[in-house]
Amino acid sequence: xxxxxxxxxxxxxxxxxxxxxxxxxxxxxxxxxxxxxxxxxxxxxxxxxxxxxxxxxxxxxxxxxxxxxxxxxxxxxxxxxxxxxxxxxxxxxxxxxxxxxxxxxxxxxxxxxxxxxxxxxxxxxxxxxxxxxxxxxxxxxxxxxxxxxxxxxxxxxxxxxxxxxxxxxxxxxxxxxxxxxxxxxxxxxxxxxxxxxxxxxxxxxxxxxxxxxxxxxxxxxxxxxxxxxxxxxxxxxxxxxxxxxxxxxxxxxxxxxxxxxxxxxxxxxxxxxxxxxxxxxxxxxxxxxxxxxxxxxxxxxxxxxxxxxxxxxxxxxxxxxxxxxxxxxxxxxxxxxxxxxxxxxxxxxxxxxxxxxxxxxxxxxxxxxxxxxxxxxxxxxxxxxxxxxxxxxxxxxxxxxxxxxxxxxxxxxxxxxxxxxxxxxxxxxxxxxxxxxxxxxxxxxxxxxxxxxxxxx
Amino acid sequence: xxxxxxxxxxxxxxxxxxxxxxxxxxxxxxxxxxxxxxxxxxxxxxxxxxxxxxxxxxxxxxxxxxxxxxxxxxxxxxxxxxxxxxxxxxxxxxxxxxxxxxxxxxxxxxxxxxxxxxxxxxxxxxxxxxxxxxxxxxxxxxxxxxxxxxxxxxxxxxxxxxxxxxxxxxxxxxxxxxxxxxxxxxxxxxxxxxxxxxxxxxxxxxxxxxxxxxxxxxxxxxxxxxxxxxxxxxxxxxxxxxxxxxxxxxxxxxxxxxxxxxxxxxxxxxxxxxxxxxxxxxxxxxxxxxxxxxxxxxxxxxxxxxxxxxxxxxxxxxxxxxxxxxxxxxxxxxxxxxxxxxxxxxxxxxxxxxxxxxxxxxxxxxxxxxxxxxxxxxxxxxxxxxxxxxxxxxxxxxxxxxxxxxxxxxxxxxxxxxxxxxxxxxxxxxxxxxxxxxxxxxxxxxxxxxxxxxxxx
Numbered sequence: 022x023x024x025x026x027x028x029x030x031x032x033x034x035x036x037x038x039x040x041x042x043x044x045x046x047x048x049x050x051x052x053x054x055x056x057x058x059x060x061x062x063x064x065x066x067x068x069x070x071x072x073x074x075x076x077x078x079x080x081x082x083x084x085x086x087x088x089x090x091x092x093x094x095x096x097x098x099x100x101x102x103x104x105x106x107x108x109x110x111x112x113x114x115x116x117x118x119x120x121x122x123x124x125x126x127x128x129x130x131x132x133x134x135x136x137x138x139x140x141x142x143x144x145x146x147x148x149x150x151x152x153x154x155x156x157x158x159x160x161x162x163x164x165x166x167x168x169x170x171x172x173x174x175x176x177x178x179x180x181x182x183x184x185x186x187x188x189x190x191x192x193x194x195x196x197x198x199x200x201x202x203x204x205x206x207x208x209x210x211x212x213x214x215x216x217x218x219x220x221x222x223x224x225x226x227x228x229x230x231x232x233x234x235x236x237x238x239x240x241x242x243x244x245x246x247x248x249x250x251x252x253x254x255x256x257x258x259x260x261x262x263x264x265x266x267x268x269x270x271x272x273x274x275x276x277x278x279x280x281x282x283x284x285x286x287x288x289x290x291x292x293x294x295x296x297x298x299x300x301x302x303x304x305x306x307x308x309x310x311x312x313x314x315x316x317x318x319x320x321x322x323x324x325x326x327x328x329x330x331x332x333x334x335x336x337x338x339x340x341x342x343x344x345x346x347x348x349x350x351x352x353x354x355x356x357x358x359x360x361x362x363x364x365x366x367x368x369x370x371x372x373x374x375x376x377x378x379x380x381x382x383x384x385x386x387x388x389x390x391x392x393x394x395x396x397x398x399x400x401x402x403x404x405x406x407x408x409x410x411x412x413x414x415x416x417x418x419x420x421x422x423x424x425x426x427x428x429x430x431x432x433x434x435x436x437x438x439x440x441x442x443x444x445x446x447x448x449x450x451x452x453x454x455x456x457x458x459x460x461x462x463x464x465x466x467x468x469x470x471x472x473x474x475x476x477x478x
Numbered sequence: 479x480x481x482x483x484x485x486x487x488x489x490x491x492x493x494x495x496x497x498x499x500x501x502x503x504x505x506x507x508x509x510x511x512x513x514x515x516x517x518x519x520x521x522x523x524x525x526x527x528x529x530x531x532x533x534x535x536x537x538x539x540x541x542x543x544x545x546x547x548x549x550x551x552x553x554x555x556x557x558x559x560x561x562x563x564x565x566x567x568x569x570x571x572x573x574x575x576x577x578x579x580x581x582x583x584x585x586x587x588x589x590x591x592x593x594x595x596x597x598x599x600x601x602x603x604x605x606x607x608x609x610x611x612x613x614x615x616x617x618x619x620x621x622x623x624x625x626x627x628x629x630x631x632x633x634x635x636x637x638x639x640x641x642x643x644x645x646x647x648x649x650x651x652x653x654x655x656x657x658x659x660x661x662x663x664x665x666x667x668x669x670x671x672x673x674x675x676x677x678x679x680x681x682x683x684x685x686x687x688x689x690x691x692x693x694x695x696x697x698x699x700x701x702x703x704x705x706x707x708x709x710x711x712x713x714x715x716x717x718x719x720x721x722x723x724x725x726x727x728x729x730x731x732x733x734x735x736x737x738x739x740x741x742x743x744x745x746x747x748x749x750x751x752x753x754x755x756x757x758x759x760x761x762x763x764x765x766x767x768x769x770x771x772x773x774x775x776x777x778x779x780x781x782x783x784x785x786x787x788x789x790x791x792x793x794x795x796x797x798x799x800x801x802x803x804x805x806x807x808x809x810x811x812x813x814x815x816x817x818x819x820x821x822x823x824x825x826x827x828x829x830x831x832x833x834x835x836x837x838x839x840x841x842x843x844x845x846x847x848x849x850x851x852x853x854x855x856x857x858x859x860x861x862x863x864x865x866x867x868x869x870x871x872x873x874x875x876x877x878x879x880x881x882x883x884x885x886x887x888x889x890x891x892x893x894x895x896x897x898x899x900x901x902x903x904x905x906x907x908x909x910x911x912x913x914x915x916x917x918x919x920x921x922x923x924x925x926x927x928x929x930x931x932x933x934x935x
Contacts, residue, residue: 252712300687301833303699
């Protein structure tokens with residue numbers, strides 16, 4: 022066991038306590054009221070990066086939430102450089118959403134840390150910070166340079182990250198970018214994600230009457246906006262679960278038999294799907310398996326909809342307005358701009374003259390692929406093998422990390438998606454959790470990876 | 479001018495100030511937090527009834543909100559008796575719904591009193607209280623007995639009124655029941671409603687996954703409950719605006735040519751509809767005119783729907799649940815129980831196995847008709863003529879007052895719908911208002927009516 026791994030063993034409880042402190046700050050990036058908490062989290066991380074011995078630590082302001090940057094470049098110009106990306110912002114969470122503990126009061130139960138952001142992504146990025154702390158501890162001099170880029174806007178589309186990356190190419194220069202913001206199907210079989218879906222989001226608003234009306238007095242003569250929006254939404258999918266927007270699948274590349282065979286290795290069983298979702302019956306494109314529908318096919322999902330009176334009780338209102346939030350997950354070769362336009366135009370075309378419809382599309386990013394044949398990826402494979410005692414498998418993931426293609430494009434460096442979470446951690450749901458063993462193995466695996474990269478492998 | 483009318487003239491500003499006090503109490507019956515305000519309003523009314531000289535005033539507890547009862551029976555057993563019904567509870571209202579003033583801080587602008595409940599129904603019932611105050615003032619001895627029944631649950635389905643009426647038939651005995659809880663199309667042409675629609679409401683809940691899921695990780699394999707509910711709602715109407723539930727129109731009696739001709743007299747013009755609703759284009763059953771669609775035809779309206787993340791910002795969630803609130807307005811000969819079962823069964827039949835759907839039906843009441851040939855109605859016609867200087871017309875109204883058929887059945891007395899509001903008062907909407915002139919004419923017309931009834935007409 023290396024000195025760094027000994028350090029992890031000796032300090033693990035302390036690391037966990039620090040992670041709890043980090044999880045206590047409700048850094049909800051989408052919420053204006055939490056802007057101060059987001060800022061406070063950036064400061065907390067900068068302080069910790071400073072404390073563990075990085076050479077430079079900065080909190081970089083953006084027109085939105087700040088970016089935390091830190092570097093240790095003591096290995097010299099000839100050594101390899103690893104850029105570690107993560108995000109410190111989190112999704113909204115309220116106890117009333119069904120949480121057992123308060124979402125920002127982390128609680129350990131049955132070997133898991135329950136808190137918003139525990140897995141997505143504070144726990145994962147913090148594993149790297151603790152790995153770097155371990156390699157720098159007691160005068161440690163790793164033979165690899167280490168840089169951190171931790172943003173506060175991932176959950177709201179990484180709005181200001183691209184500008185920062187483009188403007189700081191020299192500073193961010195690296196031989197490999199590591200992103201730990203994804204999950205594995207099970208804790209026992211390590212896996213490495215090599216493909217992520219792209220994303221675009223849109224707000225659809227239907228306006229009808231100028232104000233809410235009495236449904237008894239005007240009902241029957243006014244096209245109800247909630248009904249009209251439901252009619253629009255109902256036309257976005259075909260009865261078999263495929264997306265009904267013309268042209269939606271036009272640019273999707275067919276899955277090769279080889280790829281289907283590799284993906285089959287991490288396929289979710291019907292039982293596992295039922296366990297993870299609790300839904301009564303599988304749904305979706307019948308010619309694709311569950312793991313293909315969620316990982317290798319584009320989707321259109323209604324993330325939320327509301328209109329009229331939907332609180333407890335009853336109000337016989339004919340509402341003035343209804344609105345929906347829709348996102349599309351995209352696969353390789355689909356252009357977010359093209360798909361956004363297709364969906365918007367389709368919605369506008371099927372909107373009747375009895376209502377006013379507006380569709381605001383916000384582009385996320387395209388799908389991303391990672392080359393699995395690079396030496397850096399081989400170093401990662403070995404690190405996982407050392408950390409888990411088992412060779413990792415390769416898989417696709419349905420989520421989206423727009424920064425992947427950003428790094429590939431701007432920094433011209435290979436990206437490794439070193440996921441340390443589990444798929445059923447409940448990211449974005451109530452009772453999000455992070456397995457304590459994943460945190461421990463994640464720290465150790467990260468150290469193995471730095472060592473492998475430092476050895477010039 | 480009679481002494482009572484002189485009294486109104488002299489005290490009108492004072493009456494208005496009292497109405498403002500009444501409107502300041504947020505007696506929102508559907509809201510648990512406002513239960514105390516509802517109670518306070520009952521007490522306020524009981525105090526005022528006591529003050530104006532009624533013989534008996536009671537606040538009757540029910541399992542829900544209390545009923546205020548009061549009577550003046552000084553005209554003796556041989557005199558006619560008028561039972562005046564109204565309600566003191568109101569719909570919910572928040573400034574953020576689009577109100578100019580705080581909804582419970584009444585404000586007079588351009589001859590209208592703006593406040594929640596100003597028209598529906600505090601202003602209307604208070605006009606009767608002030609009319610009775612006027613006829614009793616200065617030792618006045620009207621030749622008619624007067625009873626008040628003012629409930630606090632009209633906006634939540636008059637849940638406990640039927641039991642009270644059935645249990646108090648002797649006490650409530652009357653020769654005519656007057657209900658002032660409806661509107662006229664314009665302030666210059668008095669009108670009397672002779673038909674009201676029935677109502678039933680239902681809560682539809684669609685459950686899918688056990689918890690909210692990450693839409694990137696599970697989207698495409700789970701039937702999204704918001705989408706599924708939208709698909710259900712979209713199937714409830716045909717493309718022409720008619721209700722698609724099989725059997726929905728089976729018991730509807732055809733409109734006679736005569737009735738259509740009488741209804742045509744108060745028909746809303748296209749321009750008036752546009753002005754009142756602000757909606758881009760008329761909608762609904764093409765073979766019926768607007769005033770027939772809203773007054774003489776049954777409807778199915780979505781009063782509200784929600785699911786997922788619908789607040790500002792974005793949350794890429796695949797929601798566990800979506801729900802909708804639906805109400806049907808019914809016409810004569812339609813049985814609420816039959817229609818409720820038809821709609822529930824239809825929704826259950828079209829719900830796919832990929833979700834769990836529940837439908838909870840709450841019955842309101844059947845449609846009501848009032849005989850326009852009774853002597854009591856003729857007294858009302860004359861009272862309106864005196865109050866307005868113009869003969870009233872007869873019309874149907876789209877709203878529902880379940881108590882009408884309750885009174886007809888239990889008390890075996892004719893009902894007069896003495897509406898004192900205007901159709902565009904914004905009942906149930908933001909900026910509800912009551913025209914000061916309607917309040918004044920309403921008080922005077924009520925006095926003419928009591929006098930006409932007292933004269934044995």
